[in-house]
Amino acid sequence: MSARVVVIGAGIGGLVSAALLAARGAQVTICEKEAWVGGKARRVRVDGAEIDGGPTVFTLREVFDEVFAACGARLDDHICAKPAEIIARHAWDERGQLDLYADPLRSEDAIGDFAGAAAARGYRNFRLEAQRIFQVLEQPFLRGDKASTPLPMMRQIGFTRMGDMLAMRPFDRLWDALGEHFADQRLRQLFGRYATYCGSSPYEAPATLMLIAHVEARGVWLIDGGIHALAKALAGLAQGQGAQIRTGAGVAEVLTKSGRTSGVRLASGEVIEADIVIMNGDPNALAELRLGRQASHAVPPIPPPKRSLSALVTYAHAATEGFALTHHNVFFSPDYAREFKEIASGRPPSDPSVYVCAIDRPAREADNAALAPGTRERLQIIVNAPANGDNHPYPEQEIEQCTKAMRNSLARCGLILEEGAPMQVMSPRSWEQLFPSTGGALYGRASHGWAASFQRQGPKTRLPGLYCTGGATHPAAGVPMAALSGLLAAKVIARDLASTRLSLPAAIPGGMSMRSATTESTG
Helix, strand or coil: CECEEEEECCCHHHHHHHHHHHHCCCEEEEEECCCCCCCCCCEEEECCEEEECCCCCECCHHHHHHHHHHCCCCHHHCCCEEECCEEEEEECCCCCEEEEECCHHHHHHHHHHHHCHHHHHHHHHHHHHHHHHHHHHHHHHHCCCCCCCCHHHHHHHCCCCHHHHHHCCCCCEHHHHHHCCCCCHHHHHHHHHHHHHHCCCCCCCEHHHHHHHHHHHCCCEEECCHHHHHHHHHHHHHHHCCCEEEECCCEEEEEEECCEEEEEEECCCCEEECCEEEEECCCHHHHCCCCCCCCCCCCCCCCHHHECCEEEEEEEEECEECCCCCCEEEECCCCHHHHHHHHHCCCCCCCCCEEEEECCHHHHHHCCCCCCCCCCEEEEEEEEECCCCCCCCCCHHHHHHHHHHHHHHHHHCCCEECCCCCEEEECHHHHHHHCCCCCCCCCCECCCCCCHHHHCECCECCCCCEEEECCCECCCCCHHHHHHHHHHHHHHHHHHHHCCCCECCCCCCCCCCCCCCCCCCCC
């Protein structure tokens, strides 16, 4: 008998789990409450232009190559992606500008020109430390089973490798560790910003998060159609393996029988029976009774102070002038500490750092074509904000004030946005409405303190047959990490099913020794 699986939500993690389990014979149904697949990786229409609605940075491409290969497919046959030459462009004012490149030696030279020879040496040492942290943690943590304490991971690393354990620097704060490499506060800001990739403050996050810099240094890819195109490719992959995707099919309740999951009840009242239910959403929605009383005890709740950052995200179809945008651009606040203090106090920053994704720039750069003055382009603009969308209304007047602060930050660095251009703004309140029980937190639990990573929800829950995946679960937030969570959930489910009379024809790669029938050699 093959397992019947229902996936709640068509985000990146859920799509990966669905494709892998369907490829191995499971009867998979994905139930998505919205009209699109991809979760946060959606598209937003403004002034007739489709703008990336969620994540925009694509790294660790090999994770997705692995997923497609496990299903007998090639990622390159489903998306068009090319490596970015410039990782990101950074600015502090009209004179202070720094590009980081895919070529680390080129980045080193740029940093030397920007801040001096000592800063270039600091970057070289920082890059080596970030690489070591990543290499130590990749297998036991990023790809390993979720543990509630560090001991299982330490056993896998090996207690004799004390140097590697200390290299992770879990008890040092990221901001302090960066000070060991960079005297220039602007460079501490630049590399401290990586903490925000998982919705955290560089002043509270552990130095372990330096590994994110190495992830980017391994390559940033530009996808035609953005991350939403990747999500659609994963959806097509899952459907090609026999999975059914139902959009506009919100789940109202996880059903149980004899102490384990038995299926789901949709908002329409329809019941879908299942042996396995995968929650591809913020686990806190389970704890807060969003999916019924039976599932509410399956995971611990996330207290509001433990939430990750939210964001004020502006989708604009606007002309720009005065600053040469590339695809990824960051404009830094002159007072970084105040920015995070204001967020911690529940207020959007008064003088924020701003991220701008100029979606149309890569194609123009490839064609060596400049934008004519006054030409509108698609922009996604992000300002970090507190995750209080469940108790703060964010009225229109406050949104206008935040938008003005964002424009002022850009203008300080020389970028002028067209006045009166078509825009749409998502506040923490908007994100809470789209993803209930989060307060608008976009990354699950914040990575503050050494124990935060071990408090993150893993694939297994307290309710037998109910599993979790997605960017709010282990190992971390972000597109590749959500995919790794999908890989891990599929592996754990296959392992659990192998110990029962319900089974899959083959195990998930990386979990057991049997190979998938779709990848078995015919030679």
